[in-house]
């Protein structure tokens with residue numbers, strides 16, 4: 183498959199896309215200044231829009247994921263996106279003009295499902311002995327434990343941006359969109375987001391650090407990736423809060 187065309191020089195980051203377009207409405211699911219799910223985020227170039235999944239664009243998301251991610255997802259993974267409102271709400275695509283250049287897909291988990299995952303980590307999937315068990319304990323103490331932590335969790339299954347379109351803050355905005363939906367939509371109502379990241383994917387680890395995720399204290403999941411060497415993943419996570427006004431930098 184040919185490489186995507188190089189985008190023109192990024193324009194100065196002056197404003198969001200037009201507030202009258204459907205796609206820009208998608209990009210701001212909350213009232214301006216009402217949510218602090220975002221840290222400081224550079225504004226999107228005006229020709230970038232964050233859009234909801236549709237029958238027409240889900241195949242574009244599939245193409246991007248299969249180009250960029252080490253895990254191959256079955257047809258069902260994409261079919262499900264439009265089959266229930268939760269999956270639809272937790273999936274977004276990024277367009278540069280009319281070209282799809284990135285996307286995110288997340289899943290909602292109950293606190294019990296999340297907890298069960300951590301407990302499996304305790305017994306089977308960790309390495310590094312007490313250091314990792316301590317990391318899991320810290321992770322729980324940080325607000326991931328049963329009764330003290332009854333809300334649901336967002337699991338980031340895929341997040342990818344085509345390489346010519348990186349460093350335009352598209353990844354940050356895709357993630358921020360999902361975090362704000364997670365915090366504000368009563369049907370989602372989640373308070374933690376987490377993801378597995380390949381231990382050697384320094385770029386993605388740095389990306390998550392910049393988004394306020396706990397990266398270095400997260401547990402390492404052994405043999406998570408079958409097709410990569412090393413096969414291990416870092417579990418990164420961050421609380422989702424609504425406390426301060428969102429701030430954006432130019």
Ligand SMILES: CC(C)(COP(=O)(O)OP(=O)(O)OC[C@H]1O[C@@H](n2cnc3c(N)ncnc32)[C@H](O)[C@@H]1OP(=O)(O)O)[C@@H](O)C(=O)NCCC(=O)NCCS
Pocket residue numbers: 224250251340341342343344347348349350351352353354355377378379383384385386388389390392
């Ligand atoms: C990770 C990824 C989604 C980031 O997308 P992006 O659109 O380039 O991210 P942004 O432009 O929003 O970057 C936000 C911040 O993260 C930092 N960052 C992003 N990628 C980085 C990299 N490779 N190395 C170092 N820092 C990086 C940026 O510097 C930026 O901070 P700054 O602008 O304040 O300096 C993209 O690199 C990607 O698709 N990678 C391949 C797939 C992947 O690894 N996905 C994550 C697996 S869970």
